Amino acid sequence: MATANRAPVTLLTGFLGSGKTTLLNRLVRQPSFADCVVIVNEFGEIGLDNLLIEHVEESMRILNNGCICCTVRGDLVDTLVDLAQRRAQGMLSFSRAVIETTGLADPAPILHSLTVDPSLTPDWVLESVVTTVDAVNGNATLSAHSQAARQVGVADLLVVTKTDLTDGATAVRLRTRLAAINPQAEIASPTDNDLARRLSETSLAAAWRPIHGAHHQHTHEHDTNGLIAHSVVFDEPVDEAAFLDWVDLLAAMKGENLLRVKGIVAVASDPSRPRIIQAVQHVVHPVTVMARWPSEDRRTRIVFIVQGIDPSVIDRTFKRYGVGSKSSAATA
Amino acid sequence: MTTTVYHNANLLTCDQSGNRASAMAVLDGRITAIGNDGTVMAAAGAGAESIDLAGKTIMPGLIDVHNHHAIAGRAILYEVVFPPSLDFDGILAAVRSACETMTGERWAVGGNFGSHHLERIDTLDALRQLDDASSGRPVSLRDDSYHNRWCNTAAMQAAGIDSTTLVPGQGKISTDPSTGRATGLLVEAATALVDAVSEEANYGDPAINQKAAAHAIGVLNSYGVTAFQDAMTFHGMLANLADLDLKGELKAWVVATLPAHAVMYLPGPMGTDLFKVKEQFRTRHVRPDFAKFFLDGVPMTRTSAMLEPYRPSAAFGCCYRGGTTLTLPQFAKMVAECERHGLAVKVHCTGDGSVRLALDGFDIVRDFEGPSDLRHQIAHAVFVDPEDIKRMAALQVTADLSPVLWYPAIFEQAIRAAVPDKLVDRMAPIRDLVEAGVSIAGGSDWPVAPTPDLWDGLEGMVTRRNPSGGYDGQLGPEQAIDVQTAIRAYTLGSAEVMGLDAETGSLEVGKSADFIIIDRDVTKIASNQIAQTKVLSTWFEGAKVYER
Numbered sequence: 001m002a003t004a005n006r007a008p009v010t011l012l013t014g015f016l017g018s019g020k021t022t023l024l025n026r027l028v029r030q031p032s033f034a035d036c037v038v039i040v041n042e043f044g045e046i047g048l049d050n051l052l053i054e055h056v057e058e059s060m061r062i063l064n065n066g067c068i069c070c071t072v073r074g075d076l077v078d079t080l081v082d083l084a085q086r087r088a089q090g091m092l093s094f095s096r097a098v099i100e101t102t103g104l105a106d107p108a109p110i111l112h113s114l115t116v117d118p119s120l121t122p123d124w125v126l127e128s129v130v131t132t133v134d135a136v137n138g139n140a141t142l143s144a145h146s147q148a149a150r151q152v153g154v155a156d157l158l159v160v161t162k163t164d165l166t167d168g169a170t171a172v173r174l175r176t177r178l179a180a181i182n183p184q185a186e187i188a189s190p191t192d193n194d195l196a197r198r199l200s201e202t203s204l205a206a207a208w209r210p211i212h213g214a215h216h217q218h219t220h221e222h223d224t225n226g227l228i229a230h231s232v233v234f235d236e237p238v239d240e241a242a243f244l245d246w247v248d249l250l251a252a253m254k255g256e257n258l259l260r261v262k263g264i265v266a267v268a269s270d271p272s273r274p275r276i277i278q279a280v281q282h283v284v285h286p287v288t289v290m291a292r293w294p295s296e297d298r299r300t301r302i303v304f305i306v307q308g309i310d311p312s313v314i315d316r317t318f319k320r321y322g323v324g325s326k327s328s329a330a331t332a
Numbered sequence: 333m334t335t336t337v338y339h340n341a342n343l344l345t346c347d348q349s350g351n352r353a354s355a356m357a358v359l360d361g362r363i364t365a366i367g368n369d370g371t372v373m374a375a376a377g378a379g380a381e382s383i384d385l386a387g388k389t390i391m392p393g394l395i396d397v398h399n400h401h402a403i404a405g406r407a408i409l410y411e412v413v414f415p416p417s418l419d420f421d422g423i424l425a426a427v428r429s430a431c432e433t434m435t436g437e438r439w440a441v442g443g444n445f446g447s448h449h450l451e452r453i454d455t456l457d458a459l460r461q462l463d464d465a466s467s468g469r470p471v472s473l474r475d476d477s478y479h480n481r482w483c484n485t486a487a488m489q490a491a492g493i494d495s496t497t498l499v500p501g502q503g504k505i506s507t508d509p510s511t512g513r514a515t516g517l518l519v520e521a522a523t524a525l526v527d528a529v530s531e532e533a534n535y536g537d538p539a540i541n542q543k544a545a546a547h548a549i550g551v552l553n554s555y556g557v558t559a560f561q562d563a564m565t566f567h568g569m570l571a572n573l574a575d576l577d578l579k580g581e582l583k584a585w586v587v588a589t590l591p592a593h594a595v596m597y598l599p600g601p602m603g604t605d606l607f608k609v610k611e612q613f614r615t616r617h618v619r620p621d622f623a624k625f626f627l628d629g630v631p632m633t634r635t636s637a638m639l640e641p642y643r644p645s646a647a648f649g650c651c652y653r654g655g656t657t658l659t660l661p662q663f664a665k666m667v668a669e670c671e672r673h674g675l676a677v678k679v680h681c682t683g684d685g686s687v688r689l690a691l692d693g694f695d696i697v698r699d700f701e702g703p704s705d706l707r708h709q710i711a712h713a714v715f716v717d718p719e720d721i722k723r724m725a726a727l728q729v730t731a732d733l734s735p736v737l738w739y740p741a742i743f744e745q746a747i748r749a750a751v752p753d754k755l756v757d758r759m760a761p762i763r764d765l766v767e768a769g770v771s772i773a774g775g776s777d778w779p780v781a782p783t784p785d786l787w788d789g790l791e792g793m794v795t796r797r798n799p800s801g802g803y804d805g806q807l808g809p810e811q812a813i814d815v816q817t818a819i820r821a822y823t824l825g826s827a828e829v830m831g832l833d834a835e836t837g838s839l840e841v842g843k844s845a846d847f848i849i850i851d852r853d854v855t856k857i858a859s860n861q862i863a864q865t866k867v868l869s870t871w872f873e874g875a876k877v878y879e880r
Contacts, residue, residue, distance in 0.1 A: 248661055249664070249700075253661070253665055253697075253701075313699075
């Protein structure tokens with residue numbers, strides 16, 4: 001796969017009224033997003049129109065910072081294929097993309113297309129998923145709408161909006177709940193000056209955040225529409241081949257229940273360089289190797305954001321298949 | 333309805349305890365009493381009709397866990413049929429004679445030529461001779477494994493294939509090494525290319541297929557069979573069976589095995605599309621309760637997945653082991669899907685490598701999905717690694733066994749040509765399976781076997797010899813089982829693993845009156861006489877469906 005020229009994609013999701021467009025407005029003004037293409041479902045009335053300088057054609061506009069903004073015509077995949085073709089032919093120039101999903105969208109199918117659709121993978125690479133959560137309505141929305149919980153579940157970065165309109169206690173409750181659904185995601189505020197930088201830091205390729213206070217095979221379950229964040233922590237390095245086979249097996253057997261998997265893994269053959277694993281539903285990303293451990297904690301730690309399965313399946317099959325014979329299987 | 337009492341009989345109940353009796357009362361197709369003449373007659377009352385069997389032997393109707401009844405019926409009624417032992421010139425003569433009398437646009441379809449001809453027919457010279465014999469009519473002949481076809485030029489043209497055609501999956505259009513031209517030998521998945529066209533030409537009309545199915549079931553009845561598992565039931569076949577049953581014309585219990593994936597040509601929907609509609613075809617006697625997988629092919633063409641290499645050959649090199657049609661995660665995922673539809677699976681595994689993959693798959697499914705009451709089957713379990721025998725027992729996997737595939741015969745010789753002797757000598761470790769606690773079930777694999785004669789297989793399990801006497805030798809005599817155990821594999825044992833034991837499989841009060849009257853007591857004769865057993869009459873739900 002030609003990776004050199006693939007355009008990184010930031011997927012921007014979030015429930016209706018959670019502030020996606022406002023965040024998008026802010027993002028595209030950042031220098032690091034100056035040559036991006038923004039893909040939206042429709043040109044909103046406020047949206048990005050204030051930045052508009054030129055209509056290229058009905059579905060495509062140029063913004064005053066140089067960004068290209070286009071609306072999805074029919075299928076998102078078709079739009080992305082079309083953009084990549086225009087870019088290859090020199091008709092358009094951009095170095096990255098932001099896709100704003102509709103508020104009601106289940107983000108999983110889009111993630112799936114970006115990671116496996118052979119018409120997209122040569123030209124695009126999913127970099128990060130950013131989900132906006134409204135501090136005022138977030139708690140209620142998460143309880144009422146399974147899509148909202150799934151949007152939180154797949155996120156690398158959660159941007160909590162409208163904090164100025166709510167009280168401190170509500171904000172804390174929301175943050176606790178977000179951490180329960182997705183302990184791996186960073187939580188940010190839209191007014192953070194370094195948001196653009198943090199976005200690229202949160203890139204899928206290298207992200208690993210220590211799970212604070214992680215316990216062995218600990219499961220957080222709150223009122224989160226059946227979404228569960230389940231972590232597996234394992235002291236001994238594992239056999240890399242066995243571990244990867246297990247992840248493939250888990251994705252094959254239970255992919256529809258795996259919203260997101262992220263982990264840092266100690267492998268017996270190369271213990272000083274941890275592996276980062278990522279999976280979205282049925283798709284396991286190629287493993288990346290980190291040059292060194294990000295902290296003193298050198299345990300294997302994997303977070304599974306799942307819906308609709310008993311997480312004991314993960315523990316049981318990990319111990320049986322994922323550890324490998326070379327490890328002493330000293331699991332808690 | 334009047335009660336009928338069959339008395340003065342040598343009655344083998346084939347129940348769990350192997351009880352014997354002398355009389356049985358039947359009312360409305362069900363057994364209402366069983367025991368000695370006096371008690372059964374007393375229980376039946378004065379109005380009962382009584383039939384004196386003059387000491388003849390009665391036992392339950394036999395159960396065939398593996399046949400392809402509809403394919404067999406079609407072959408008998410509509411195809412060019414010859415035995416695998418027929419020599420090359422004989423095959424050409426059979427084709428010539430068939431093509432001379434055929435009319436219309438139909439193909440000359442038939443078989444089964446012996447696998448030992450594979451090398452000879454894989455030549456342009458053989459193709460020219462087949463073309464000469466067929467006067468321009470498309471010809472497609474199956475080998476005795478049913479996994480390969482020999483086609484003439486007209487068939488390849490009608491199917492639009494030549495040496496450059498892309499073959500799906502693990503199939504091959506065999507070519508002449510010097511010219512690169514297709515020889516007409518199509519291996520495994522490549523058979524789909526011609527089968528799709530010949531199927532349309534010869535069997536587009538469902539009435540033809542229903543007639544074939546009914547005929548085949550009549551043949552099964554004549555061998556004493558009153559229940560069977562069709563081992564690959566296409567959508568159309570399932571519809572035919574249900575239709576026959578609703579018309580009151582189905583004379584056997586039928587467990588259907590729905591194709592889970594396309595390895596060979598499949599008319600109509602398969603997999604989930606078929607699973608979703610299966611319940612509309614469930615009738616009193618038709619049970620769409622299984623799904624079919626093919627994890628490999630057959631050893632003679634080196635398409636079985638083996639743990640140890642085949643014999644070295646120019647084409648395959650020193651260390652070829654074959655391969656499986658699915659990867660382990662693919663298989664496990666698909667089995668889980670079948671289970672979600674309430675289907676157990678029957679997995680074609682002729683190599684010990686595919687058996688291992690199947691067991692690994694079942695193991696994974698249990699780990700990820702938890703326990704299940706569904707009992708999966710491995711067909712044909714010809715090669716099974718000793719380690720995997722224990723796993724079969726632990727996973728409650730049934731061995732679906734057909735002795736015709738391994739006792740000394742033309743098959744066994746063809747396998748020996750491809751597989752090292754030390755492995756061939758260990759084929760079908762039935763005694764080890766039984767002692768490990770694996771459920772065994774007997775199948776004919778008709779029409780891969782020329783007849784659905786289960787007595788032949790029953791004798792083969794007991795003697796490890798070819799009952800025909802045409803082939804010397806004994807394959808692994810230490811793996812022989814006793815006659816009672818073998819009978820169980822063709823009666824109650826099969827009923828249990830097919831989910832029919834509440835209805836049939838033994839002669840017990842409450843069960844269906846499915847029984848046969850035979851000319852000898854198979855438990856008391858010399859083991860080399862078992863295959864000579866003649867069925868005098870076959871009774872399904874109390875009604876006579878065959879009389880010799």
